[in-house]
Amino acid sequence: MAIEEIEKPAESAGADGTAETAAASGGNRYPVAPGYRVNVRSGPSTTSRLVRVLGYGAHVVISCQRRGQRVSGPYGSSDIWDKIGPGQYVADAYVKTGHDGYVAPRCS
Template sequence: MGTDEKNPVGDTVTALSATRYAVAPGYRVNVRSGPSTAYPVVRVLPLGATVMISCQKYGEWISGPYGTTRIWDSIAPGEYISDAYVSTGSDGFVAPRCA
């Protein structure tokens, strides 16, 4: 194998890498089963948490440290947090829309 050939294992790892986003410092954020405070809390994120956003969808308007938004982030199947508590660097969608 020459030095110019790509390592397919390295490429696969890079392709599967996902961005982690920081939850607002000093907040323990409720994770809900849907995109609204009407849905039950399924767990609470610890202080200093980071999350991977698999998809995003519109839901209830929420005000938080990163503004007021109706975007909710899916961080696992059946687990949503308001984007108002996640430092994505954007006021819009940063992941595909949830089905």
């Protein structure tokens, strides 16, 4: 089990704490776990390139989900990763979706 580490941001979320890609897709917004700055990766793994870090209180829109590296977080342990923009994935274990499984279509 990997734990998604918290790092200094390469690029941060918008000023209101939301993911900048959220507004464009118009889907359901899900909150990131309170008290966490969550890493956004280029792929569904903690070894994928760090793209940016979501700020405290961020919300994300999930366009699709896919399996990847298993990660443990405040919402359990999961191998589901949420795509929040082109080449941008966050570990589902850090997003409060209200479900243990998929809440969006699987990424192709």
